[in-house]
Amino acid sequence: MTKTPCIEEFKALQQALDAVQSQRDSLAGENRVLRVERDLLKERLSKFLRKIFAAKSEARGSEQKDMFFNEAEALAAATQAAPAQEESNTAGATDDSVDVPGHKRAKRGRKPLDPALQRHVVRHELSESERICPHDGATLTEIGVQASEQLDIIPQQVRVIRHERVKYACPCCDGALRLASKPAQIIPKGLFTESALAWITISKFEDGLPLYRQAALIGRFGGTDLSRSTMAASMVRVGQGVQPIINLLRDHLLDSPLVFGDETKVQVLKEPGRAAQTQSYMWAQMTQGSGPLGTGPPIRLFGYSPSRSTAAAQELYAGMRPGGALVSDGYEVYSTIAQTHQLVHLGCWAHCRRYFIEALEVLPKKARTAEQPAAQFIALIAQLYAVEARARKLEMSAAKRLLERQQHSVPVLDQIQTLLLAHLHAVAPNSLLGKALHYLHGQWPKLSRFVQDGSYPIDNNACENSIRPFVIGRRNWLFADTVAGANASANLYSLLQTCKVNGIDGYSYLLALFVALPHAQTADDYEALLPWRIALPAQ
Numbered sequence: 001m002t003k004t005p006c007i008e009e010f011k012a013l014q015q016a017l018d019a020v021q022s023q024r025d026s027l028a029g030e031n032r033v034l035r036v037e038r039d040l041l042k043e044r045l046s047k048f049l050r051k052i053f054a055a056k057s058e059a060r061g062s063e064q065k066d067m068f069f070n071e072a073e074a075l076a077a078a079t080q081a082a083p084a085q086e087e088s089n090t091a092g093a094t095d096d097s098v099d100v101p102g103h104k105r106a107k108r109g110r111k112p113l114d115p116a117l118q119r120h121v122v123r124h125e126l127s128e129s130e131r132i133c134p135h136d137g138a139t140l141t142e143i144g145v146q147a148s149e150q151l152d153i154i155p156q157q158v159r160v161i162r163h164e165r166v167k168y169a170c171p172c173c174d175g176a177l178r179l180a181s182k183p184a185q186i187i188p189k190g191l192f193t194e195s196a197l198a199w200i201t202i203s204k205f206e207d208g209l210p211l212y213r214q215a216a217l218i219g220r221f222g223g224t225d226l227s228r229s230t231m232a233a234s235m236v237r238v239g240q241g242v243q244p245i246i247n248l249l250r251d252h253l254l255d256s257p258l259v260f261g262d263e264t265k266v267q268v269l270k271e272p273g274r275a276a277q278t279q280s281y282m283w284a285q286m287t288q289g290s291g292p293l294g295t296g297p298p299i300r301l302f303g304y305s306p307s308r309s310t311a312a313a314q315e316l317y318a319g320m321r322p323g324g325a326l327v328s329d330g331y332e333v334y335s336t337i338a339q340t341h342q343l344v345h346l347g348c349w350a351h352c353r354r355y356f357i358e359a360l361e362v363l364p365k366k367a368r369t370a371e372q373p374a375a376q377f378i379a380l381i382a383q384l385y386a387v388e389a390r391a392r393k394l395e396m397s398a399a400k401r402l403l404e405r406q407q408h409s410v411p412v413l414d415q416i417q418t419l420l421l422a423h424l425h426a427v428a429p430n431s432l433l434g435k436a437l438h439y440l441h442g443q444w445p446k447l448s449r450f451v452q453d454g455s456y457p458i459d460n461n462a463c464e465n466s467i468r469p470f471v472i473g474r475r476n477w478l479f480a481d482t483v484a485g486a487n488a489s490a491n492l493y494s495l496l497q498t499c500k501v502n503g504i505d506g507y508s509y510l511l512a513l514f515v516a517l518p519h520a521q522t523a524d525d526y527e528a529l530l531p532w533r534i535a536l537p538a539q
Contacts, residue, residue: 046362113149120152158222161193184518187237191230197238198510200231205492206506208473211235232485239488241517244526246301246491249498253299254317256287257324258455260463261317261334263308264471267479268486271306280306282490283316284467288457289501297532300466300497302490304483310336317341327460330443347446348460353381355436362432373423374433377440380419383412388458402454409451417444466497499531508536 123145131140163182170176186194203209209217215226253259263283269276282302289298305312313333317340320326325344328334329351338345360374369375387408391401420440427434440447450456470493480486495513499506512534520526528534 113151156199156217156221158218158224186241186514186517187234190234190237192234194511194514197234197514198507200235201238201492201510202496202507204235204477205473205489206469206496206500208469208476210477232481235492236482236484236488238514239491240484242491242495242513244520245513245517245529246494248526248530249299249301249494252296253285253287253301254320256296256299257321258288258457259317259320259324259326260284260286260288260457260460261313261326261328261337262460262463262467263331264467266304266474266486268306268481268483269479270482272483274306278306280304280486281308281312282467282470282486283313284463284470285316286463286466288462298498298501300494300501302470302493302497304486304490306483308333313337314340325456327457327463329460330439344449344456345446346449346456347443349381349384349447349450350459350461350464352436352440352443352447353378355432355439356381359432359436373419373427374436376419377416377436380412380416384409384458387412396454398454400454402451405451405454413448413451416440417448420444466501469493469497495531502532504531505536509534512536 126140132138133140165182166180168176168178168180186197190197192200200211200214203214204211211228211231215228215231218224218226261284263281265279266282267277268274268280271278271280282304285299285301285303287296287299289296303316305316308331310333314337317337320337320341320343322342323344324341325346326334326338326341327346327348329348335345337343356374356377360368360372360378363372363374370379387404391404396404420437423433424437424441427437429435429438450458480489495510496506499509509531513529516529516534520529
């Protein structure tokens with residue numbers, strides 16, 4: 001039986017409609033993909049613009065800060081204020097008087113100058129003719145003084161120390177020629193004294209002053225034209241000379257039950273087999289010192305490495321005490337270190353919060369409401385930090401801090417985990433919020449581990465703060481010239497930051513160290529030169 005033309009036309013029309021529908025579905029899907037890619041690119045552009053032009057601080061605005069980060073404190077204050085308000089209202093029903101609590105107002109005016117500073121008194125007196133009373137001609141007598149103080153600065157004094165070694169000889173023969181010895185120096189036959197070396201070191205590695213600016217300052221003070229290469233070579237020699245002290249500090253650090261770890265970039269121009277533009281790394285390690293898990297004084301150590309590899313990290317952490325704790329960010333190399341040395345690996349809630357702040361900041365201002373998932377996570381993390389702040393304020397022991405965390409932090413962690421599971425697969429993984437969620441999900445075992453022991457810290461901020469002086473200095477001197485220079489810089493940064501965290505004046509320590517180091521012979525001699533043990537010169 002022959003098919004009618006109507007049926008053939010209907011089938012052809014149906015096929016055409018199916019093709020159009022399929023094409024439309026394909027275009028709709030492609031359109032959705034393009035919109036997602038567009039939104040991701042706009043988000044990335046907003047992030048880069050914020051990085052270039054916006055403030056670098058993670059602090060929230062006043063309204064958001066009160067709403068998110070201080071939510072726990074605000075709720076607690078409101079809860080405590082309510083009964084007081086009710087009591088006040090009840091009292092007001094029977095008494096019209098209002099009690100105003102007493103308060104102290106801070107004294108206005110500028111702060112007084114340090115009384116320990118040397119005073120140079122300048123007396124201003126009336127002339128002989130002005131000391132005559134205009135009424136009876138009597139001579140005026142002194143009845144007191146009206147004093148005011150100004151801060152005076154005397155520029156650095158540049159001088160030359162001339163060493164004269166006296167020669168002795170026998171007047172009767174030439175067989176007893178003798179020459180007076182000179183004290184050993186950290187740089188034999190070096191141009192700079194120990195005091196000058198300490199000043200140059202402090203200026204560069206603590207004040208962030210590059211060597212060429214220091215040379216200009218010295219030229220201004222003393223009229224001396226110094227070579228920057230000579231100053232740089234002296235810093236390298238000094239950095240190499242203090243290596244025994246760095247080795248002792250590393251021994252103390254690796255023996256600590258709690259170590260913080262982080263790393264940052266550094267550029268070395270003349271590194272064998274590598275281009276000058278290649279990035280190298282400065283690894284930072286520190287101990288907490290006088291904290292719950294602190295044993296001995298706090299230590300800050302920097303170590304240079306051309307890579308950020310597991311092998312480089314293994315070399316720095318070789319010999320660490322098994323069973324201790326390691327605090328780090330989410331860099332996977334630290335997981336290998338923790339596993340190799342059987343360490344308890346703790347995560348950093350500050351890093352986690354940073355990702356959610358980035359996700360919130362790229363949104364339009366009108367969209368940054370408390371209902372946004374990123375804002376909800378920030379508010380919950382703020383509650384975790386409120387528990388830690390309360391523990392620090394009350395100076396809780398590790399046992400009490402553990403009870404506080406179990407009572408207040410564990411329920412917050414449950415809320416964070418519930419919120420995480422609700423949004424983890426509902427957001428594009430490549431978006432900033434998606435990256436924040438996946439970071440939180442991947443780091444959850446490490447992030448939630450701090451509530452298991454009151455001695456564990458909640459974040460790695462202490463280590464980041466120890467890196468900050470290096471990062472600030474890097475903006476000024478930009479790069480290291482050689483590998484030897486990078487290693488020397490790491491050693492000198494380590495000494496100065498360790499001095500700083502122990503409340504020791506860096507200049508006084510370096511001066512005493514540079515004088516005593518050439519005379520050290522035994523392990524006990526070097527041990528006595530650690531920052532918290534050395535005898536500092538009188539000020």
